[in-house]
Amino acid sequence: MVESNPPLLHDFGQLLLRHPGETCASCHRNARDCVANEEMVILEECELPLIDLGGLRSKDEGERRACAAAICKASSEWGFFQLVNHGISLQLLAEMRREQVKLFNKPFERKATCGLLNNSYRWGNPTATSPKQFSWSEAFHIPLTKISEEACYGEFDSLRKVMQEYAAAMQELANELAGILVKNLGHQKEGVFGESCNGSTCFLRLNRYPPCPWSPEISGLVPHTDSDFLTILHQDDRVGGLQLMKDSKWVAVKPNRDALIVNIGDLFQAWSNDVYKSVEHKVITNAKVERYSIAYFLCPSYDSWIGSCKELSSIYRKFTFGEYRKQIQQDVKMNGHKVGLPRFLR
Numbered sequence: 541m542v543e544s545n546p547p548l549l550h551d552f553g554q555l556l557l558r559h560p561g562e563t564c565a566s567c568h569r570n571a572r573d574c575v576a577n578e579e580m581v582i583l584e585e586c587e588l589p590l591i592d593l594g595g596l597r598s599k600d601e602g603e604r605r606a607c608a609a610a611i612c613k614a615s616s617e618w619g620f621f622q623l624v625n626h627g628i629s630l631q632l633l634a635e636m637r638r639e640q641v642k643l644f645n646k647p648f649e650r651k652a653t654c655g656l657l658n659n660s661y662r663w664g665n666p667t668a669t670s671p672k673q674f675s676w677s678e679a680f681h682i683p684l685t686k687i688s689e690e691a692c693y694g695e696f697d698s699l700r701k702v703m704q705e706y707a708a709a710m711q712e713l714a715n716e717l718a719g720i721l722v723k724n725l726g727h728q729k730e731g732v733f734g735e736s737c738n739g740s741t742c743f744l745r746l747n748r749y750p751p752c753p754w755s756p757e758i759s760g761l762v763p764h765t766d767s768d769f770l771t772i773l774h775q776d777d778r779v780g781g782l783q784l785m786k787d788s789k790w791v792a793v794k795p796n797r798d799a800l801i802v803n804i805g806d807l808f809q810a811w812s813n814d815v816y817k818s819v820e821h822k823v824i825t826n827a828k829v830e831r832y833s834i835a836y837f838l839c840p841s842y843d844s845w846i847g848s849c850k851e852l853s854s855i856y857r858k859f860t861f862g863e864y865r866k867q868i869q870q871d872v873k874m875n876g877h878k879v880g881l882p883r884f885l886r
């Protein structure tokens with residue numbers, strides 16, 4: 541049988557061999573026995589703020605205002621919320637998921653070579669310097685620049701067509717949410733994003749988390765913040781695993797088949813001068829079942845300047861998105877993990 545899974549067990553094993561003596565900071569067991577030491581912290585399951593976007597379309601001005609206020613409140617207190625009545629057709633979400641499954645079912649060799657989808661395939665973390673930096677997952681992190689170029693997708697034209705429709709729908713929703721968040725701080729979206737955040741500058745990330753024999757000690761996706769303005773996540777509707785940091789504790793997000801998850805990324809935190817929070821999150825693995833998710837990242841072009849709505853008292857220095865991405869890639873390469881916004885403090 542042709543293997544479609546990436547060699548996660550082999551790569552993780554190699555990493556453990558390179559770190560035989562490492563001990564876990566919280567339980568003092570050998571890193572081989574305990575690779576995700578944060579898991580020792582007590583875990584709560586949470587009800588993320590639930591926002592009914594139908595409120596924005598209400599004839600009643602009070603309801604429209606209340607809905608916008610709830611979005612801003614959740615973005616500053618949680619950095620995360622769930623969205624129902626979001627207007628994205630369930631059929632489109634299901635079609636996108638079908639194409640995603642078909643893609644991940646291809647032989648590993650095919651996914652890893654051939655420059656598939658703009659060379660966007662990755663798995664594990666080749667630059668991890670310790671076991672707890674390893675992600676038990678595979679992903680296509682796809683720039684939407686070439687989404688209209690059929691030649692770039694070869695045999696995956698049905699995936700390209702659904703992705704095009706999916707990305708357009710997500711872009712509209714992401715822009716609407718971004719507009720509300722910007723207006724709340726007394727600015728106009730056009731002034732902040734200008735022409736820089738359009739369909740072709742954004743990314744789609746297709747994630748697959750294979751069952752993991754080391755579960756739950758190893759992360760499916762290591763703790764991170766997203767490097768964009770905001771993310772719209774279509775997570776698995778049955779298999780949970782997403783956790784986020786709230787009041788210094790990891791809390792688990794319950795799957796909800798009717799909801800999309802929205803989270804604030806680093807760029808919005810920087811622009812809002814820390815009013816909106818880019819919160820750390822991670823995915824835990826499951827020993828028996830695989831899990832899928834799709835993230836839409838609202839990003840500007842690489843040459844866009846990320847300033848602050850409080851120019852005179854801004855916490856972060858001005859930087860371009862290109863500079864930000866480059867710094868992340870450099871940190872991941874050098875230390876195995878992302879540093880992010882702290883690098884850009886004034």
Ligand SMILES: C=C1C[C@]23C[C@@]1(O)CC[C@H]2[C@@]12CC[C@H](O)[C@@](C)(C(=O)O1)[C@H]2[C@@H]3C(=O)O
Nearest residue numbers: 665745762764765766767868872876877878
């Ligand atoms: C190994 C890594 C790649 C990543 C940064 C990280 O240290 C951990 C998570 C990865 C992630 C996931 C969300 C976004 O896609 C991303 C751009 C980010 O900010 O964190 C990626 C990073 C990446 O692919 O460079």
Ligand SMILES: O=C(O)CCC(=O)C(=O)O
Nearest residue numbers: 745747775782823833835
């Ligand atoms: O799979 C998930 O639920 C989260 C994925 C995620 O955080 C990401 O792709 O940045």
Ligand SMILES: [Fe+2]
Nearest residue numbers: 764765766821
């Ligand atoms: Fe993320």
